[in-house]
Amino acid sequence: MATPDYYMVLKVPNTASHDEIKRAYYALSRIVHPDKKTSIVNNNSNSNSYSNSSEERGQLDVEFHQLSVAWEILGDAARRKAYDQRLKAVQNRALGVVQDEIDLDDMDFDEDSGTYSFPCRCSGRYSIAESDLEAGREIAPCVDCSLKIKVLYEAAEDNDE
Numbered sequence: 001m002a003t004p005d006y007y008m009v010l011k012v013p014n015t016a017s018h019d020e021i022k023r024a025y026y027a028l029s030r031i032v033h034p035d036k037k038t039s040i041v042n043n044n045s046n047s048n049s050y051s052n053s054s055e056e057r058g059q060l061d062v063e064f065h066q067l068s069v070a071w072e073i074l075g076d077a078a079r080r081k082a083y084d085q086r087l088k089a090v091q092n093r094a095l096g097v098v099q100d101e102i103d104l105d106d107m108d109f110d111e112d113s114g115t116y117s118f119p120c121r122c123s124g125r126y127s128i129a130e131s132d133l134e135a136g137r138e139i140a141p142c143v144d145c146s147l148k149i150k151v152l153y154e155a156a157e158d159n160d161e
């Protein structure tokens with residue numbers, strides 16, 4: 001199962017502030033809250049609409065559950081941070097097959113071009129510019145084939161608050 005995109009569940013951008021996330025959660029939970037829907041479903045079911053209503057209930061429970069989980073994670077700074085990292089890893093993988101994860105210390109640095117490189121099994125080299133790393137990019141493509149590696153490095157203290 002893929003990592004669900006909780007930002008999508010709450011319909012907020014992944015740059016949303018805590019307050020925006022909180023507002024989105026409360027606004028959405030009012031719409032899909034199971035208690036609220038129960039009364040609506042009950043009003044409509046005078047006769048044998050059992051299967052319909054339980055099916056509908058199930059659907060709404062799932063939505064509400066997802067919403068709760070999304071809020072539990074995104075509403076908590078530490079859990080949100082861990083989730084963001086996991087989501088980023090998933091998205092990086094989606095960008096292309098990452099062949100391997102290589103520590104920056106194990107790569108060769110070429111001072112003239114300002115790039116780090118590492119031998120690829122195709123006899124080409126994975127290559128990434130120092131400026132790319134500084135910009136937060138961490139995927140180094142091979143110059144000769146379609147393989148990519150993920151570069152592991154200590155990010156300079158990220159002050160994105």
Ligand SMILES: [Zn+2]
Nearest residue numbers: 120122142145
């Ligand atoms: Zn290659």
